[in-house]
Amino acid sequence: MLLIRPIQGSDFPALMTMARESGAGFTSLPLCENKLTQKIVHSEDSFNADVQAPGDQGYLFVLEDTLSGEILGVSGIEASVGLANPLYHFHKSTMVHQCKELDIFNPVEVLTLGNDYTGVSEICTLFLREPFRVGLNGRFLSKVRFMFMAEHPKRFSKLVIAEMRGAAGEDGQPPFWSWLRKSFLNMEFSKADYLIGVGNKGFIADLMPRYPIYVDLLPEAARDTIGQVHENTVPALKLLENEGFMHRGYVDLFDAGPTVEAQLKQIKSVRQSHRARVVINHDPLQCKGTSQLAVSNCDSKEFRATVSDECRLDTETHSLMMSPAMADLLKVTNGDSVRYLNLDKGAK
CATH class of the missing domain: 3.40.630.30 (Gcn5-related N-acetyltransferase (GNAT))
Known part of the structure; x- marks a missing residue:
């Protein structure tokens, strides 16, 4: 994985x-x-x-x-x-050189250090x-x-x-x-x-x-x-x-x-990533999803993330069913929160 x-x-x-x-x-x-x-x-x-x-x-x-x-x-x-x-x-912007008396209006691009x-x-x-x-x-x-x-x-x-x-x-x-x-x-x-x-x-x-x-x-x-x-x-x-x-x-x-x-x-990806509750299931068929999901735990010190279609999302219960192996990889247990993002969205 x-x-x-x-x-x-x-x-x-x-x-x-x-x-x-x-x-x-x-x-x-x-x-x-x-x-x-x-x-x-x-x-x-x-x-x-x-x-x-x-x-x-x-x-x-x-x-x-x-x-x-x-x-x-x-x-x-x-x-x-x-x-x-x-x-x-450098910031690229436009500076205008103008002389009304001669009816000259000359916009020029400049680079400015900042x-x-x-x-x-x-x-x-x-x-x-x-x-x-x-x-x-x-x-x-x-x-x-x-x-x-x-x-x-x-x-x-x-x-x-x-x-x-x-x-x-x-x-x-x-x-x-x-x-x-x-x-x-x-x-x-x-x-x-x-x-x-x-x-x-x-x-x-x-x-x-x-x-x-x-x-x-x-x-x-x-x-x-x-x-x-x-x-x-x-x-x-x-x-x-x-x-x-x-x-x-x-x-x-x-x-x-x-x-x-x-x-x-x-x-x-900030707007489209959401939290879900972990449900661990030992049956691979029940865990099989329809999309490739990036899934991470919600920790900072022990942050872990993986990508798989071997997890099933239930949007009604806000739960994510996954295998024991995936849960171990993410260092999560039943009831813990994880964050998920569908990587298939926007794919070519």
């Missing part, structure tokens, strides 16, 4: 493997042993904490094949970004290893975060964002970065990417432009990729757009990938 649970210390080798496989530009998985170890410890502390309001918590979930014990993917949530380290974005998303929650670190990008794995790994947020809303901000990886050229380098490096930063993309990943952002305030940048003055290749995603990120963006996330002009500093946002209570 597939199991999503909080990351733990023994998952470090798997996390290092995913950091290598994710490649440059995936700043939330830096190829740095110390930083990844810190992320695991921080996540363990966050899941164990008694939280009444969002703060400097970070939650990492891993997707495990319980038969092989192999870790297939990882996803995460930052409860409140920009508190310990500034979170910078910290407008300070304090919001961020879903991040979604990475599914390539051999396992099949079926509902990616959808399950993404949506389970919204189930956790729906169950524990006090831990998160009312606004949720996601930073999407920006478009890259044939050489693997973002065209936007090529212009930025030449104009402002004398360093390789891999170095800047690494510094961001380990939380060293001081150089941004020191070296980045302090005034609006006129988009029309950028090289065409850089201009055309503003707000565009990497080809490998297209499925993730579509999942979030289906959840109700929208792009409001904010882009990444280095690759110009879009940052999308949504109100927590308006996210589709």
Whole structure:
């Protein structure tokens, strides 16, 4: 069976493997042993904490094949970004140059550096290893975060964002970065990417432009990729757009990938996930359902989630019939509450 649970210390080798496989530009998985170890410890502390309001918590979930014990993917949530380290974005907006005397009205697009998303929650670190990008794995790994947020809303901000990886050229380098490096930063993309990943952002305030940048003055290749995603990120963006996330002009500093946002209570999987009471049944035929359901327990410290059609939902009694094996996996017993979400909804 597939199991999503909080990351733990023994998952470090798997996390290092995913950091290598994710490649440059995936700043939330830096190829740095110390930083990844810190992320695991921080996540363990966050899941164990008694939280009444969002703060400097970070939650990492891993997707495990319980038969092989192999870790297939990882996803995460930052409860409140920009508190310990500034979170910078460019915001693309329109500035008007007007001269009534000459009857000239000229709207121009500009990029402005800012910290407008300070304090919001961020879903991040979604990475599914390539051999396992099949079926509902990616959808399950993404949506389970919204189930956790729906169950524990006090831990998160009312606004949720996601930073999407920006478009890259044939050489693997973002065209936007090529212009930025030449104009402002004398360093390789891999170095800047690494510094961001380990939380060293001081150089941004020191070296980045302090005034609006006129988009029309950028090289065409850089201009055309503003707000565009990497080809490998297209499925993730579509999942979030289906959840109700929208792009409001904010882009990444280095690759110009879009940052999308949504109100927590308006996210589709938050609205469509519901609680039910556990009923354990030893007859597999009676437990057989008609849809693939993601089901999680309602705990934070011992959070567990799985996906299966081997459970039957009774909407009239608000109960979910499941096998003893599934109940054991979720660490629940008869009468306990679980949260469920139909993964077939919105499927292609």
